[in-house]
Amino acid sequence: MNALFLALSYLRYHWARSVVLVLVTAMILSVPIISQVLLNRSQAALTDRAEKTPLILGSRGSQLDLIMNALYFSDDRAEPVTMAETETIWDSGLGLPIPLNTAFETNGARIVGTSLEYFGFRGLNVAEGRQIALLGEALLGADVAARLGLGPGDTVVSAPQNLFDLDGVYPLELNIVGVLAPTGTADDEAVFVDIKTSWVIAGIGHGHDGVLAEGATTGDIVASASIVEFNRITDANIDSFHFHGDPADYPVSAIVLVPQDARAATILRGRYLDPENPVQMTVPREVIAGLVDRIFRIKTLLDAVTLIVGGAALVAVGLAIFLTYRLRTREMQTAFKIGARRSMILRLLAAETVIILLCSGVIALGITLAVQNRGSAIVAWLLAA
Numbered sequence: 001m002n003a004l005f006l007a008l009s010y011l012r013y014h015w016a017r018s019v020v021l022v023l024v025t026a027m028i029l030s031v032p033i034i035s036q037v038l039l040n041r042s043q044a045a046l047t048d049r050a051e052k053t054p055l056i057l058g059s060r061g062s063q064l065d066l067i068m069n070a071l072y073f074s075d076d077r078a079e080p081v082t083m084a085e086t087e088t089i090w091d092s093g094l095g096l097p098i099p100l101n102t103a104f105e106t107n108g109a110r111i112v113g114t115s116l117e118y119f120g121f122r123g124l125n126v127a128e129g130r131q132i133a134l135l136g137e138a139l140l141g142a143d144v145a146a147r148l149g150l151g152p153g154d155t156v157v158s159a160p161q162n163l164f165d166l167d168g169v170y171p172l173e174l175n176i177v178g179v180l181a182p183t184g185t186a187d188d189e190a191v192f193v194d195i196k197t198s199w200v201i202a203g204i205g206h207g208h209d210g211v212l213a214e215g216a217t218t219g220d221i222v223a224s225a226s227i228v229e230f231n232r233i234t235d236a237n238i239d240s241f242h243f244h245g246d247p248a249d250y251p252v253s254a255i256v257l258v259p260q261d262a263r264a265a266t267i268l269r270g271r272y273l274d275p276e277n278p279v280q281m282t283v284p285r286e287v288i289a290g291l292v293d294r295i296f297r298i299k300t301l302l303d304a305v306t307l308i309v310g311g312a313a314l315v316a317v318g319l320a321i322f323l324t325y326r327l328r329t330r331e332m333q334t335a336f337k338i339g340a341r342r343s344m345i346l347r348l349l350a351a352e353t354v355i356i357l358l359c360s361g362v363i364a365l366g367i368t369l370a371v372q373n374r375g376s377a378i379v380a381w382l383l384a385a
Contacts, residue, residue, distance in 0.1 A: 003344065007351035018356065021320065025360035028313045030367045032306050037372050043292055049185060050288035054265060055257035057085055057097070057272070060280040067287045070254035072186040073102050073110035080251035081279055087248060094268050095259035096121075099252040101198040106156045106174070109144045112190045113198025121258060124187055128152060129178030132194055135205075135241055136233030138174040139192040142182035152177055156191065158201045172201045173232040199243065199250055200231070207233065207241035257281075321356075325349060 011018040049071050058066040058078055065076035080103070089097035098121060101113035118124075119131070129152035132139055138156065145151060158172045174193060182188055199205050233241065243250075259265035272281035325332075332345050 003347040003351045004355075006348055007355055010348075011352060011355060017324070021317065021356050022359045022363065024313070025317055025356060026363035026367070028310055028317065029360060030364035032310055033364070033368050034371050035306060037368065039295075042295070046288050046292055047285075050284035053256060053284045054259055055095075055268060056282050056284055057081065057089070057255040057257055057279060058253070058282070060275075060278050063280070063282045063287050064291060066254060066280075066282060067284050069102055070100055070256065071284060073112060073190055077102065077253065080253055081255065082248060083250045083252060084248035085279055086252065086255055089255070089257060089268070092268070093260075094264035095257050098256040098258070099195055100254050100256065101195050101202075101251065102253045103251070104158050104198065104201050106158050106191055107144075107148055109141070110190050111138075111158055111174075111198065111201070112192050113195040113201075114192060115195060118192075118256070121256070122183070122185075122187060124183065125181045126178045127181035129176070132177060132192065134233075135194065135197050135200060135238055136172065136175055137177045137193065137197070139178045139180055140176055141180055141188040141190045141192070143188040144191055145179040150176055151179055171231075172197070175233070195252070196243075200233070200241065202251070204245065204250060205241055205243040206231070207237045321353060 050067070053071060056067060056070045058070065059081050061078050062076075066078050068074040068076045069078065080101075083099065086097040086099050089095060096117060098115055098118050099113075100118075102110055104111040112118075116131070126139065127142070128145075129139075140148075140150060140156075148156070150156065154176045156174050156176065158174060174191070174197070180187065180192075196205065257268060259268055269281050269283070272279060335345055336342065
């Protein structure tokens with residue numbers, strides 16, 4: 001008990017050095033565990049969402065880019081296909097096509113233009129507010145709503161995916177009508193709108209607001225840089241919004257296909273086997289399985305590196321503690337001369353070491369639990385990055 005009291009007193013007196021030792025040791029203990037937690041959550045998130053998505057139709061090219069964008073709304077974006085592909089699937093009667101348009105962002109979150117069938121397919125429920133019903137309305141994923149502190153009645157403004165992706169695109173003010181219940185998937189990090197709203201953002205659809213003030217004439221019209229840079233869909237102007245061109249040519253980033261049965265899925269896949277066809281059919285489960293295999297081959301190497309680095313760090317911490325004890329040689333000699341036994345001195349040093357390790361273990365456990373509780377959100381954010 002005396003050794004424990006003296007050890008605590010010594011560590012409090014040299015608090016700065018004690019804090020550094022505790023934090024460094026905590027990081028050494030927690031990093032391997034955190035990496036394992038995130039890797040396991042990543043594997044679960046990747047495979048679970050892919051397993052629940054039968055087929056994806058998109059532009060021919062990288063299957064992985066197509067899957068990552070359609071499932072996790074990542075920045076990897078293939079050339080869009082057209083709504084004609086959706087109509088083809090509808091006409092075949094072999095499955096349900098769900099179009100996705102993921103070309104735009106708002107406040108760091110992906111805007112996903114889709115149809116109402118998507119919410120039933122993914123099992124998404126509105127926790128606050130209501131479902132989208134009109135042009136310009138948006139549903140926020142749970143994490144987006146929490147991060148931005150927004151809810152029904154608020155607004156967000158769309159933006160192109162990057163500064164060079166303008167192409168006549170003007171920001172559109174979206175009216176938030178609801179917030180989705182959390183799912184622990186990429187849907188929590190997205191903002192959902194009707195696919196027609198995404199086409200308004202793209203400039204395919206627009207409305208005509210009046211440009212003349214009451215009592216003004218055409219000679220009073222003046223164009224200037226002071227024109228408001230974003231559109232706003234309101235009850236007063238929603239009827240004026242319309243679309244140009246053939247709807248079959250409107251762009252979609254990808255199409256999620258839900259076949260009627262296994263036979264229908266086989267038929268649909270067979271129709272897109274021609275390598276000359278600019279559109280391809282992919283099976284998310286197969287693509288993600290290959291990705292997971294590669295990840296976990298790399299994981300073996302990462303585990304070895306983590307073990308080596310962790311061992312080296314532990315040796316460094318041990319050396320720091322040893323040097324600390326060497327610097328206290330005179331202190332130990334004085335304690336011995338005034339009657340302290342060598343066993344008492346050893347108990348004192350052991351008590352200090354145990355206290356440091358216990359404090360480090362508690363902090364490492366806290367960090368690990370925090371990461372574990374937010375693991376799904378962290379993985380969803382990483383997949384969408």
